[in-house]
Amino acid sequence: MTEYCSSVWLNRLHVGKANVALNQTMRKSEPPSGLSLPKGNLSSIKHNTTLDTIVGLKKKPSTTLLSTRLVKPNYLALCRPTYVYEGYTTLLTLCKDKMFVASYITYFITAIVILFSLLLIYLKWALTYWKRKGVPYLSPNLPFGNFSNPITNKTSIGFYYKRFYEELKLKRKEFGGVYSFTAPIFVPIHQDIVKLILIQEFSNFHDRGFYYNEKDQPVSASLLTVAGSRWRKLRTKLTPTFTSAKIKTMFHLMVTCAKMLEEQIEECCRNKTPINVGDSVRRMTTDVIGSSAFGIETDSYKDTTLYRTLENIAIKMTNHFKQTFCIALPKLARFLKIPQMPPEELNLILELLKETIKFRTEKKVIRNDFLQLLLDMKNNGLIDVNEVQAQCVLFFLAGYETTASTLTFALYELAYNENVQENLRKEVLEVIAKYDGIVTYEAVQEMKYLQMVIDETLRMYPPIATLKRKCTKDFRIPNTNVVIEKNTAIFIPMLGFHYDAEYFPNPDKFMPERFAAENLPHTYLPFGLGPRSCIGDRFGKLQVKMGLISFIRNYKFKLNHQVQLPLPYFSGFAGRPNILLDITKLN
Numbered sequence: 001m002t003e004y005c006s007s008v009w010l011n012r013l014h015v016g017k018a019n020v021a022l023n024q025t026m027r028k029s030e031p032p033s034g035l036s037l038p039k040g041n042l043s044s045i046k047h048n049t050t051l052d053t054i055v056g057l058k059k060k061p062s063t064t065l066l067s068t069r070l071v072k073p074n075y076l077a078l079c080r081p082t083y084v085y086e087g088y089t090t091l092l093t094l095c096k097d098k099m100f101v102a103s104y105i106t107y108f109i110t111a112i113v114i115l116f117s118l119l120l121i122y123l124k125w126a127l128t129y130w131k132r133k134g135v136p137y138l139s140p141n142l143p144f145g146n147f148s149n150p151i152t153n154k155t156s157i158g159f160y161y162k163r164f165y166e167e168l169k170l171k172r173k174e175f176g177g178v179y180s181f182t183a184p185i186f187v188p189i190h191q192d193i194v195k196l197i198l199i200q201e202f203s204n205f206h207d208r209g210f211y212y213n214e215k216d217q218p219v220s221a222s223l224l225t226v227a228g229s230r231w232r233k234l235r236t237k238l239t240p241t242f243t244s245a246k247i248k249t250m251f252h253l254m255v256t257c258a259k260m261l262e263e264q265i266e267e268c269c270r271n272k273t274p275i276n277v278g279d280s281v282r283r284m285t286t287d288v289i290g291s292s293a294f295g296i297e298t299d300s301y302k303d304t305t306l307y308r309t310l311e312n313i314a315i316k317m318t319n320h321f322k323q324t325f326c327i328a329l330p331k332l333a334r335f336l337k338i339p340q341m342p343p344e345e346l347n348l349i350l351e352l353l354k355e356t357i358k359f360r361t362e363k364k365v366i367r368n369d370f371l372q373l374l375l376d377m378k379n380n381g382l383i384d385v386n387e388v389q390a391q392c393v394l395f396f397l398a399g400y401e402t403t404a405s406t407l408t409f410a411l412y413e414l415a416y417n418e419n420v421q422e423n424l425r426k427e428v429l430e431v432i433a434k435y436d437g438i439v440t441y442e443a444v445q446e447m448k449y450l451q452m453v454i455d456e457t458l459r460m461y462p463p464i465a466t467l468k469r470k471c472t473k474d475f476r477i478p479n480t481n482v483v484i485e486k487n488t489a490i491f492i493p494m495l496g497f498h499y500d501a502e503y504f505p506n507p508d509k510f511m512p513e514r515f516a517a518e519n520l521p522h523t524y525l526p527f528g529l530g531p532r533s534c535i536g537d538r539f540g541k542l543q544v545k546m547g548l549i550s551f552i553r554n555y556k557f558k559l560n561h562q563v564q565l566p567l568p569y570f571s572g573f574a575g576r577p578n579i580l581l582d583i584t585k586l587n
């Protein structure tokens, strides 16, 4: 009994009203042997007297919290009358609750400390992956690995990999390892290893490891994102829609869109206002996509509905943190139902497509565009209506920002390098003159310098500045003991290669002449390489050419004084510098 009652907690219990009841009880009942009651009138016991004092128990010095719980039955034995029981029960319950909470807080804090320490040990161990594999690596930091905080640091991914490339190349490495958080990423530095991954050993690296969420957003499972045999089948089905012959049949759509751009340039010229290049060319790109992939004729310089929708999707998809999170933890992202594209805007596009498809089917309308090629495939049982929609959305996803960005940076370089602008204009006017002043498909193919200007723009400003692959089968790098393990992410540092003076002397200078040779080097990767390279490269380049011709054939342009130099360049969706051009009409 003494032992049970001697808890520190119990000792601090204040009797309060209950001491009166105890007073009566004690008189009626004999204390159990070994207990001595305090002498004198028990009613004289003051309020706030501790329980120990009342019952005259001795405190035992070493007590535990747990012992307090056992107090209740013993006291019950002592204080049989119910009113005493109730009084003490309240006190004891109070005591128990406090103790319960306190003990839990202690357990909780201890558990957190232990878990945190274990997590830290695990994370540090995870960051030794490349060391354990014998792969040269760049030292990472917790928690972001070799990257900075994606919320506060907006450095584009292409620039990170350019830096990794330069650091590893300086150490004379052919490949190296970095980390995104704790996920290891393999970075090839030597062009032979790039070729191995993208071409020769493609079967081990056919996946990109892009995030998509098919369950909640079926159209996100597209040619860009799916892998394996599913990708192979889709690619085989879609390849015929991107041949030169098919693109030629869509050329007239581009001519119409280029005319609308020219009207916009003319208006700026008339009003003597600078033209906002990024905005203008994105409107043109919207019209091309609307016309060829969604099957509708739009003029985004007058009606901005489609333009705003596509812009909203593009901007929302640039969320740096979301991208990093979804790529690093795709399973969790899917579990959290994070969509690949903003659902509201996507639904607008899907509704638009449904209406167009319904209209064409019901009215038996046939139009020379990409949508028609897909509808023909659907009518031949090759794809279903959902796949038709998915490919139209893909056209926008892969072709909108890439084309607009290329056109924007090409115009910037032409404005900055007046001699290049002059050379290009000379070629364009000469070739058009040969074709009776008409910009035909054949005329555009003849413009070699135009092609070189685009090649050089894509070297310096590739819209997609890293190529991504995921290893799908363990692969040993020839002549080494290094095995790239299944599921390892691979990032090919395109920008690193494009700015390497070994491959492109004087890399910071815009020199279209460097692409005069017919064959492009393997270190030039703006459209990727191998079976998974860009399927829409011809279409994209043709569109950029048409945009440039619209500017160059009738107008001279230079950078407006408001343009801040050096130009901030971020690759990918973030590559949106504010470029204003002053336009003058040619005589």
Ligand code: HEM
Binding pocket: 223, 224, 225, 235, 394, 395, 396, 398, 399, 400, 402, 403, 406, 458, 462, 463, 464, 467, 468, 525, 526, 527, 528, 529, 530, 531, 532, 533, 534, 535, 536, 537, 539, 540, 541, 544
């Ligand atoms: C100048 C414009 C363009 C550039 C620079 C560009 C660049 C790229 C790059 C770098 C890739 C990844 C290649 C790889 O991983 O090896 C890619 C893939 C792709 N691009 Fe383009 N692209 C452009 C325009 C277009 C257009 C207009 C379309 C129209 C549909 C398009 C459709 C695609 C598709 C579907 C893929 C995925 C191919 C696959 O995984 O099989 N691209 N593009």
